[in-house]
Amino acid sequence: MDEKLSQVDPKLLELLVCPLTRGRLTFDRDSNELVSEKARLAYPIRDGIPIMLVSEARKIED
Structure with missing residues (x-):
């Protein structure tokens, strides 16, 4: 995976x-x-x- 795509700017987070x-x-x-x-x-x-849409989010199972 491209290094740039696998990181999120800490300020954005x-x-x-x-x-x-x-x-x-x-x-x-x-x-x-x-x-x-x-x-x-x-x-x-x-x-x-x-992608900050609830409809696009994955549900986390236990």
């Missing part, structure tokens, strides 16, 4: 919140997703752009 809960997101480098633990959702990052 500070600004982004989960659109459902308004909670904090963490970057999962292995899956290239932004994770909302509170909502149990993982938002994909495509071509370096976080």
